[in-house]
Amino acid sequence: xxxxxxxxxxxxxxxxxxxxxxxxxxxxxxxxxxxxxxxxxxxxxxxxxxxxxxxxxxxxxxxxxxxxxxxxxxxxxxxxxxxxxxxxxxxxxxxxxxxxxxxxxxxxxxxxxxxxxxxxxxxxxxxxxxxxxxxxxxxxxxxxxxxxxxxxxxxxxxxxxxxxxxxxxxxxxxxxxxxxxxxxxxxxxxxxxxxxxxxxxxxxxxxxxxx
Amino acid sequence: xxxxxxxxxxxxxxxxxxxxxxxxxxxxxxxxxxxxxxxxxxxxxxxxxxxxxxxxxxxxxxxxxxxxxxxxxxxxxxxxxxxxxxxxxxxxxxxxxxxxxxxxxxxxxxxxxxxxxxxxxxxxxxxxxxxxxxxxxxxxxxxxxxxxxxxxxxxxxxxxxxxxxxxxxxxxxxxxxxxxxxxxxxxxxxxxxxxxxxxxxxxxxxxxxxx
Numbered sequence: 242x243x244x245x246x247x248x249x250x251x252x253x254x255x256x257x258x259x260x261x262x263x264x265x266x267x268x269x270x271x272x273x274x275x276x277x278x279x280x281x282x283x284x285x286x287x288x289x290x291x292x293x294x295x296x297x298x299x300x301x302x303x304x305x306x307x308x309x310x311x312x313x314x315x316x317x318x319x320x321x322x323x324x325x326x327x328x329x330x331x332x333x334x335x336x337x338x339x340x341x342x343x344x345x346x347x348x349x350x351x352x353x354x355x356x357x358x359x360x361x362x363x364x365x366x367x368x369x370x371x372x373x374x375x376x377x378x379x380x381x382x383x384x385x386x387x388x389x390x391x392x393x394x395x396x397x398x399x400x401x402x403x404x405x406x407x408x409x410x411x412x413x414x415x416x417x418x419x420x421x422x423x424x425x426x427x428x429x430x431x432x433x434x435x436x437x438x439x440x441x442x443x444x445x446x447x448x449x450x451x452x
Numbered sequence: 453x454x455x456x457x458x459x460x461x462x463x464x465x466x467x468x469x470x471x472x473x474x475x476x477x478x479x480x481x482x483x484x485x486x487x488x489x490x491x492x493x494x495x496x497x498x499x500x501x502x503x504x505x506x507x508x509x510x511x512x513x514x515x516x517x518x519x520x521x522x523x524x525x526x527x528x529x530x531x532x533x534x535x536x537x538x539x540x541x542x543x544x545x546x547x548x549x550x551x552x553x554x555x556x557x558x559x560x561x562x563x564x565x566x567x568x569x570x571x572x573x574x575x576x577x578x579x580x581x582x583x584x585x586x587x588x589x590x591x592x593x594x595x596x597x598x599x600x601x602x603x604x605x606x607x608x609x610x611x612x613x614x615x616x617x618x619x620x621x622x623x624x625x626x627x628x629x630x631x632x633x634x635x636x637x638x639x640x641x642x643x644x645x646x647x648x649x650x651x652x653x654x655x656x657x658x659x660x661x662x663x
Binding site for chain 1: 453454455456457458459462463465466467468469470471472473474475476477478479480481482483484501502503504505506507508509510511512513514516518538540543546547550551552553554555556557560565585586587588593594596598600601603605607610611612613614615616617620621623624625626628629633634635637638639640641642643644645646647648649650651652653654655656657658660663
């Protein structure tokens with residue numbers, strides 16, 4: 242039996258309860274560490290879970306930066322330098338990824354504070370996470386402030402991708418489960434995945450097949 | 453050993469390969485069926501995976517509608533009626549959810565075509581999916597066209613939520629894994645989850661605990 246939570250009940254919820262509750266409702270989330278650097282070469286690393294596909298050609302990824310998430314070093318760095326990285330998180334270092342959310346002072350690099358390794362690649366202006374199995378280098382394309390609540394939509398174009406060939410199928414599908422990428426839910430829950438199936442392209446009145 | 457895919461290589465990829473590849477990179481995705489109806493009471497149901505948390509107070513959810521995803525009945529209906537629903541997908545009906553992506557004619561309801569049950573609730577103008585364990589009723593707040601590639605960002609405010617109380621923790625966390633909500637990756641891959649842990653709120657120089 243489902244319980245109904247009306248708008249007026251949601252508004253009246255205790256604040257921390259509401260934050261957990263509402264953050265859970267969008268379902269399982271993408272999970273990545275965003276690597277940045279400022280003009281003075283101070284690196285920064287922050288865990289994000291509001292990340293989404295915007296297009297394949299050009300290859301674009303959207304990301305939401307919350308106004309209430311403390312000093313926004315990540316956004317400042319992205320704007321200063323114009324480049325940033327997304328790095329998938331595996332079970333080997335998800336606790337370190339979570340710990341990057343702590344409010345370290347600006348002069349502290351979360352790479353060092355949590356024990357992850359910045360990896361610099363030729364000709365790319367932002368640091369990747371060496372421990373990550375899927376690394377994406379992005380260029381800032383657009384920034385939109387969403388006036389409804391002050392959140393910022395950051396749109397980046399994919400400049401380069403690093404992933405082991407064994408995870409990339411002949412049709413281009415990247416097997417994130419084999420690569421060990423995790424998903425998150427709510428504010429603080431981390432999950433492995435267990436594949437059910439890939440399904441064929443859906444057409445009206447034709448049965449689906451597993452592919 | 454990671455393989456490097458540079459921007460020029462990505463641009464040169466075969467189109468279908470690139471679509472699968474780039475769609476995989478954002479990580480595991482939220483997965484929900486969007487239920488809508490037009491002014492003539494014709495229902496529509498469509499699977500979406502670009503859904504993200506925008507804020508808890510007010511409770512806002514963002515969703516990306518792709519311009520290349522055929523006739524956009526979902527968006528037309530949302531604009532006509534002003535209300536829509538998000539319904540989580542479980543292993544019991546993920547194939548039906550996938551099948552809603554087929555390009556049915558406008559006069560066909562995907563509810564009927566794929567065999568899912570529209571559920572009308574008192575005072576809410578859009579249909580829910582009766583089979584879903586987590587149902588969210590939303591009101592359209594804003595629509596933004598992202599000029600970079602013509603995708604549409606739809607922002608809705610949560611009006612009501614229906615979920616069994618057994619899945620809602622004392623701190624408000626909704627246990628989506630227990631509720632059976634699935635996640636997706638790429639264009640067509642469906643996954644269950646397996647919880648690793650919930651972690652305590654991160655503070656500088658303090659060890660994390662499982663909660």
